[in-house]
Amino acid sequence: MTERRRAIVVIGTGAFSRALCRALAGLTLPPGTEVHVVGRTPGAAVAVCEAAHAAWPEPGAPAFYPVDLPLSPDIDVRWLLRAVRPHTVVVCASLQSPAEFRASDSGWARLVRTAGFAVTLPLQAALAAPIATACADADPPVTMVNACFPDAVNPTLRARGLPVLCGLGNVGSLAEAVYTGLGVTDPGRVKLFAHHAHLHEPADPELEARCWLDDEPYPDVGGLLRPVRTGSRTAVNDAGATVSAEVVRTLADGGRWIGHLPGPLGLPGGFPVQLEGTALTLRLPPGPSLDAHLSWTHRVAVLDGADVGVDGTVRFAPQATVALREHLPDLPATLMPQELPEICRRLLDLRHRLR
Template identity: 40%
Template sequence: MASRDILIVGVGSLTRAICSSLATTAAERCTVTLLSGTPRNAAEVCYIANTRAALSGTGTRFRALPAPEYSAEVFRDVLARVQPAVVLNCASHQSPWEGTRAPSAWSDLVARAGFGVTLPLQSVPALTLAEAIAEVSPQALLVNACFPDAVNPVLDALGLPVFCGTGNVLTIAASLRSALSAERHPGTLRVLGHHVHLHTPHHPEDEALAWLDGSPVPEVTEALRAQRGTARAELNAVGGHATALLLGNLVDRRDTLANLPGPSGLPGGYPVRISSGRIRLDLPRGVSREHAVALNQRWAVLDGVQVRPDGGVRFTAEGDPETDKELPDVLSPFPVTDLRERCARMLALRARLRNLPARSSA
């Protein structure tokens, strides 16, 4: 019998939201294993999720495994023990909430250079996990929740398996569906969008694109106003529920239409069709794959980093004198094969800048 188990690496606020929803939405028995370096947090998530599952009468069960570190050895051992159908990565070296929870000169730099500057910090845990999956559990589908718009193209350029991402355009599409349902029941919603579209773009021509039953949605910015006016941390309630539904469909191998970031390692987010464990683009009529990818590469520039098809990484804030002064050559272009080295240099820089006050508190 094929595995119906899910392995989630990393226990943060998104994992909490996902497990809370998985507890009440799974139709058939499923075991969710949480791999975490913080056993107390993992135990809390499992208690709450198991209690919700018991109250709801679902067949989902949650358990926690400790991880002294997110190393290749730990990943290989856990994958061999769990043999999951789906692996969800929620582990990275950089929290998206740092700017509001612990502002510093580092968070100032990220705000100036764009979230894309954190790509090396977002990539390494996913890279190590993907390597272990390729070696030990190649049948498992890797879903990456950590900056998948840019991290998934990195994994693909390195020849590593990645099925898709979650969050970002998935959350945007959920928000659009909610807004449009106030007018009429939406049918098939297709969205081209990027992580950068979680915020309102500076120029209207840089807005995400959406189609409802094949017709363009005319007021995307207005339809996303409620989402963009909501605190980012609160959006995990939406992104977590959407992710839980996606994971359930993947485990049950149900045919699915969705809007997902990084499908098969592509940059940015696209409408997709999932069937029999395979994923392919499901673009609106008249939109080619080449045009959809080109749009997402253009939007990636606005987010601060672009991963080129040849595996080169280019930070798009490299010409900013103020940024260059603080980063020396850390933001120079580099090949994906140098990712771990670049991550180490960025971690050292972050450690220094975290000791300096943010401008607002200086």
């Protein structure tokens, strides 16, 4: 068995990755911690590392090192894991940036806005799957967390037998707004259940996020979430990245953290959790069972365009199926996890045509 170094690998150089690295630079991590940032284009990882160093230049801050590596569906990070020997890999890169749908009016952007963000699930999972395989095969195995649509991607990974501890962002960002709105400084008092779809207000109040304060249901969750929903996406990213950095620090130093994470243990949606080192447990309120929470989550997920079962089965919502079949008439309404790579290739071709 090869001894681990005090190293973290962050794959991706987009807005979330940049914010995460800046946040990591400001935390007290174990002495000698290295953060290796992987970028798909020359110079991108260098820019992230330089920004992190500039934000926190004090002695004792973690050292950031850039790595250039093409990020494609056949990505191979095994050599990097052997060279760096990290304890944690954070996946912040996919084949589809969410930012495109806020900035573009191409045919592809219009399709996704009509069908729902979850139709990009095969593109979101395309890099996470081979990276998870490499983490499982490493000696010793490496903990992987996934920040790319973890509410839906993580269940598909778990169903394929691939390890993913949890996700980052989404419910974590929403929970920060809840703490602020309630004036709560102890996250353990709050138990929030929220899906990626809850970044926007649902039309049906029955599908609004659910919250317990001191184990009592809180009635106006939508009011607490209004500031984050009407704020800038940059603010959402920054809030999620700050929380995520604390999660990564806990994985690094073996400490204890209480909060909220998406896709924990490969479950669909976002849950209240407790993390001790790499041991992750759910914090459920009294009353509804886990199955009851999952049943509600499946209903909410349809707002995003697809529901992912705990077995990884992907079921496109009616509006998503209709929109996609205008371009891919034979696309099935239900996908098994192992079918995602082929659908990814077809969606990439479709995106190229519609852009």
